[in-house]
Amino acid sequence: METMSLLMHGFAVALTPESIMFAIIGAILGTLIGALPGLGPANGVAILIPLAFSLGLSPTSSLILLTSVYAGAMYGGRISSILLNIPGDEPAMMTCLDGYPMALKGKAAEALAISAIASFIGSFIATIGLVILAPILSKFALKFGPAEYFALFALAFATLGGVTGKNQFKTVMAASIGLMISTVGIDISTGVQRYTFNTLELFEGVDFIIAIVGLFAISELFFFLERHAGDGLKQVAINKLKLTARDVLHVLPTSIRGGILGFVAGVLPGAGASLGSFISYSLEKKVSDKGEFGTGDPRGVAAPEAGNNGAASGALVPMLTLGVPGSGTTAVLLAMLISLNISPGPMLFTHNPDLVWGVIAAMFVGNLVLLLLNIPMVGIFVKLLSVPPKYLMPVVTLIASVGIYSVSHSPTDLYFMVAFGVMGYVLRKVGIPLVPVILGLLLGPEMEKSLRHTLVLSDGDWSALFSSGLSIGLWSVAVLGLVLPLILGPVIRAKMRKSKDAVKDV
Amino acid sequence: MRINDRVFGMLMLVLAVAYGWEATQFPIPFGGQESVGPETFPILLSVILAISSVYMMVKPDQDEKWSPLPMLIELLVVVLSILLFAWAIEPIGFIPAATFVVCFLSWRMGASFVRSLTTGVITSLVIFFLFNNVLELALPLGLLEL
Numbered sequence: 001m002e003t004m005s006l007l008m009h010g011f012a013v014a015l016t017p018e019s020i021m022f023a024i025i026g027a028i029l030g031t032l033i034g035a036l037p038g039l040g041p042a043n044g045v046a047i048l049i050p051l052a053f054s055l056g057l058s059p060t061s062s063l064i065l066l067t068s069v070y071a072g073a074m075y076g077g078r079i080s081s082i083l084l085n086i087p088g089d090e091p092a093m094m095t096c097l098d099g100y101p102m103a104l105k106g107k108a109a110e111a112l113a114i115s116a117i118a119s120f121i122g123s124f125i126a127t128i129g130l131v132i133l134a135p136i137l138s139k140f141a142l143k144f145g146p147a148e149y150f151a152l153f154a155l156a157f158a159t160l161g162g163v164t165g166k167n168q169f170k171t172v173m174a175a176s177i178g179l180m181i182s183t184v185g186i187d188i189s190t191g192v193q194r195y196t197f198n199t200l201e202l203f204e205g206v207d208f209i210i211a212i213v214g215l216f217a218i219s220e221l222f223f224f225l226e227r228h229a230g231d232g233l234k235q236v237a238i239n240k241l242k243l244t245a246r247d248v249l250h251v252l253p254t255s256i257r258g259g260i261l262g263f264v265a266g267v268l269p270g271a272g273a274s275l276g277s278f279i280s281y282s283l284e285k286k287v288s289d290k291g292e293f294g295t296g297d298p299r300g301v302a303a304p305e306a307g308n309n310g311a312a313s314g315a316l317v318p319m320l321t322l323g324v325p326g327s328g329t330t331a332v333l334l335a336m337l338i339s340l341n342i343s344p345g346p347m348l349f350t351h352n353p354d355l356v357w358g359v360i361a362a363m364f365v366g367n368l369v370l371l372l373l374n375i376p377m378v379g380i381f382v383k384l385l386s387v388p389p390k391y392l393m394p395v396v397t398l399i400a401s402v403g404i405y406s407v408s409h410s411p412t413d414l415y416f417m418v419a420f421g422v423m424g425y426v427l428r429k430v431g432i433p434l435v436p437v438i439l440g441l442l443l444g445p446e447m448e449k450s451l452r453h454t455l456v457l458s459d460g461d462w463s464a465l466f467s468s469g470l471s472i473g474l475w476s477v478a479v480l481g482l483v484l485p486l487i488l489g490p491v492i493r494a495k496m497r498k499s500k501d502a503v504k505d506v
Numbered sequence: 507m508r509i510n511d512r513v514f515g516m517l518m519l520v521l522a523v524a525y526g527w528e529a530t531q532f533p534i535p536f537g538g539q540e541s542v543g544p545e546t547f548p549i550l551l552s553v554i555l556a557i558s559s560v561y562m563m564v565k566p567d568q569d570e571k572w573s574p575l576p577m578l579i580e581l582l583v584v585v586l587s588i589l590l591f592a593w594a595i596e597p598i599g600f601i602p603a604a605t606f607v608v609c610f611l612s613w614r615m616g617a618s619f620v621r622s623l624t625t626g627v628i629t630s631l632v633i634f635f636l637f638n639n640v641l642e643l644a645l646p647l648g649l650l651e652l
Contacts, residue, residue, distance in 0.1 A: 054643055167567060173518065173558040176551050180525060183551070187544040192532050194544060195525075218588075222581055225615060226573050391621075394611035395629050398604055401588070402633060405595065406643045414592030418585060425581075429570055430514045448547040455542040 003135055010357025013060060014365050019358070022057075022065040023366045027373055030072020035080060035385050036392065041073030042328040042435075043220060046212040047396070049336050050403035053209070059340045059352075063359050066336055067316075068366040070329055071123060074312045075370050078115045078305055079381060083108060091308035094277040098293060098300025105296050109241040109378070114298045115305040116374040117248060118255040122306030123367045125259035126266065126313035130320075131360060133267065134349070138321040141346035146453035147465050151474035153447040156324040159481035160436050167431065168482050174432045178440020179447065181206050188445070189452065201412050208335050208441045210404055210413050214420025215427075215434050217400045222425045224393050241375075251302040254284050258306030265307070266314020276314070278492075280307025313363065320344060320356060323446070328435040335442055511566030518559035526552030584614060599648020604630035 013019060033044030045066055052062040077092035082099035095115065102111040144152065157175040184195045185205030196202040258280035265276035284303035285293050293300045315330045323344035325331040337344050342352060349356055374381075404413050424434055451465075458464030466472055529548035572578070591607035609626030613619055637643045 051641075055641055169558045169561045169565075170567075173555060173562065176555040176558065177518075179551050180548070180555070183548050190544050192544040194532065194548065195528065221611070222584070225581060225584060226577060228616065388617075390612050390615035390617045391625050393615065394608040394622075394625070397588070397611060398608050398629060398633065401591070401607075402600075402604075402637065402645070405592075406637065406645070411592045411595060414595075415589060418588050418592070421588075422585060429572065430510050431567055431570065432514075451547055451550075452542050455546070460542060 003131060006353060006357045007131060007361060009353070010359075010361035011364075013354055013358030014064065014361035018061060019064050019362060020365065020369075022061050023068045023362055024369050024373075026065040026068025027072045027366055027369045030069035030074075031076040031079075031370070031374065031381055032072075032384060033069065034073035034076020034078075035381050036076075036389075041070055041077070042332050043216045044073050045069055045329055045332045045336075046209070046216050047400045047403060049209050049332070049339070050213070050407050051399075052336070053339060054403070054406040059337075059342055060355050060358050062336060062340065063333075063355065064362040064366075066333060067359055067363055068369070070312065070333065071309075071363065071366050072370055073329075074123075074309050075116065075119050075374055076381065077308075078119070079112065079378070079385060082111045082115065082301070083382065083385070091277045091304075091311070094281045094304035094307075095301060097281065097304075098295070098297050101294070101296035102298070102301060107296065110243055110247070110298070111296075111301050112378050113241055113243050113375055114247070114251055115301050116371060116378070118251060118258065118302035118305040119309040119374075120367055120371040121252070121255040122259035122262055122309035123313050123363070125256065125306075126263035126310040127360065127363045127367070129260075129263040129267075129310075130313055130317055130363075134317050134321050134356075134360075137317060138346040138349040141322050143470065144346070145468070146450040146457070147467060148471045148474060149450040150447060150454060150465060151471040151478065152322060152324055153443050153450070155474050155478040155481065156443070157436060157439065158478040160433075160439060168485060170432050171436050172482075174427070174434070174436035175440045177427075177432075178437035178442075179444045180440075181211070181437075182208075182441045182444025183448070189449075201416075206416070206441070207407075207413070208438070209339060209407070210416050211420050211441055212332060212335060212438055213400050213404055214417040215424035215437065217396065218417060218421025219424030219428060219434075221393055221397050222421065223428070224389055247298065251298050254288070254299045254302045255306040257287075258284065258303040259310040262307035262310025262312075263314040266311030267317045275492075276311030277304035277308035280304055280310075282495075320348060321346060323348075324443070325439065328438070331435060331439045331442060335438070338442060508566040508569060510569040510572075511562050515559040515562035515566070518562070519556055522552045522555040522559060525555070580614065584611065587611070595648070596646050597648060599650050600645040601630050601634050601650060602648070604633065 014023070029048070030041070030044065034041060048066060048069060052065055057065065074091075078095050078099065080086050081092045081095040082103050085096050085100040099111050099115065102108065157171070160171060160175070182205070184202055186193055186196070186203055193203070261280045261283060262276035265279060281300065281304040284299055288299060312329075315325070315327050316333075319325040319330040319334055321344075323334065325334045334344060342348065342355065401414055401417065404417050405411070407413065427434060427437070454464050455462070458467075466475060526549055529545040529552065532543070532545050534543075573581075587607055587610050591603045594603035594606070605623075605626040607626075608629050609622045612622035612625050617625070634645055637645050
């Protein structure tokens with residue numbers, strides 16, 4: 001009951017005109033960002049952080065804005081899956097399987113509408129899950145000491161590659177590069193300068209927002225240039241929508257199942273949205289397929305969409321309660337919180353109840369806004385999707401740079417941004433994932449602090465890291481997270497590819 | 507070819523050693539040596555990076571193809587153009603700098619010159635007015651400030 005009253009209080013925050021306005025702006029921007037090929041949700045949120053920051057928005061407003069962008073991007077991702085057969089991001093891959101065939105059969109509008117409804121149901125279920133699970137988890141997390149936190153951070157890195165990760169050592173390498181960058185600057189507890197080379201700009205360390213925009217957005221620009229992808233791609237024409245209540249009822253059970261599965265996958269470390277949509281699709285195929293799946297069955301569109309939106313909301317659970325994000329985009333949201341001077345983690349729920357519950361309530365509002373926006377206005381988004389990247393990418397780059405510049409009015413920040421862009425390009429070329437680098441940058445200071453606390457308390461005895469049952473448990477999950485993908489990864493990836501190839505033959 | 511990972515692993519190994527060595531050179535903090543100091547965490551990191559870079563050299567993945575040299579030079583020119591933009595914002599002013607960078611980038615991405623110039627002029631003006639008047643974040647006028 002306590003949760004209910006807190007949630008009601010949250011709605012009071014989320015239903016102020018200001019919050020509703022930010023939710024609407026965020027939803028529109030997010031859908032656009034998700035729909036544009038090459039601009040994933042993490043990118044989009046990263047570009048908007050400096051803007052929210054330099055506008056001096058209150059923490060609650062910024063977070064409402066950015067979570068709506070996040071939710072919107074998840075909706076938007078499906079548009080390019082259905083119309084272009086190109087997933088906007090990895091989780092949207094499964095939506096191609098039945099979405100694109102549906103579009104080819106002249107049912108693009110129906111596919112878009114059904115996927116919007118399924119996305120709504122998925123997010124809605126997962127947000128309810130978040131309301132129930134988050135307070136419980138945050139109470140439990142109060143038991144964590146520094147040693148447990150250190151183990152938890154290690155777990156976050158170990159599972160980041162996910163079950164579908166390719167090369168575990170590259171994830172580890174990426175994480176250590178990120179952590180190393182985070183050690184640059186004046187050490188907080190002793191005042192010793194580390195790796196500053198006596199450069200004034202480095203004394204305060206590297207600003208992770210600059211790093212994020214550089215690594216994601218600027219390196220993406222380089223890839224676009226390299227691939228000569230400036231002209232964009234041909235898309236299937238969109239027809240007039242003919243959707244009956246029966247069609248909606250037909251996909252309702254599918255969406256509910258998908259949403260629940262997605263939520264579970266999102267909460268679990270290392271599973272994430274890709275696995276969420278994959279599991280939902282496969283299960284739905286087992287349960288209800290009579291040979292129509294893969295040829296444009298509406299249920300095949302609904303299941304993965306509900307799954308990945310469920311997972312997206314589910315991924316907020318570990319981010320908000322433990323301060324440990326499970327995906328690139330939630331990592332970027334965490335960056336937002338840290339730069340607003342809010343430390344996520346169990347204390348967040350006791351110290352900033354207005355913020356947390358406001359944001360959760362805003363997710364309900366944002367989802368409703370998204371559903372209302374997406375069915376009548378999908379045509380507009382589709383039109384924008386046909387703006388060729390050769391005009392769009394330069395504009396996006398400019399907006400990203402202006403955002404960075406306006407934070408501290410210093411060109412040096414822009415030089416750093418470009419440097420990170422080049423670094424991101426090289427890292428992606430050698431197959432080193434960027435998300436662990438970002439996560440390392442973000443979690444570095446906290447991780448070092450918990451290591452220090454542990455070692456100071458035990459007077460330098462490293463075995464203190466493994467002393468409690470809880471920390472041993474966390475360490476074993478971390479080890480599993482590193483080892484399991486070596487065994488399971490190839491199998492699951494082969495399966496995902498097989499189902500994708502099967503569609504191409506149609 | 508599996509040369510990428512070998513070379514990159516080598517570079518990272520050098521970085522790990524240099525980084526770890528630098529950590530041992532930190533001055534002793536005020537208040538004397540403790541069991542854990544500013545160097546503990548960096549040393550731990552350098553060990554982890556060293557292990558993973560050795561693994562990368564021993565078991566490299568298949569290479570992703572690098573672009574041919576002309577493309578790499580082109581990318582370098584693009585990088586320089588963005589740096590030039592960053593430098594020019596304050597002395598020259600936001601509008602000309604942004605017009606230049608957007609125009610240059612879209613031209614390089616394959617738009618015709620006239621169209622990229624139009625895109626550049628329009629977006630820089632729109633963004634300038636949006637930031638200065640609506641969002642109230644002042645962007646420098648530079649030379650236009652007369």
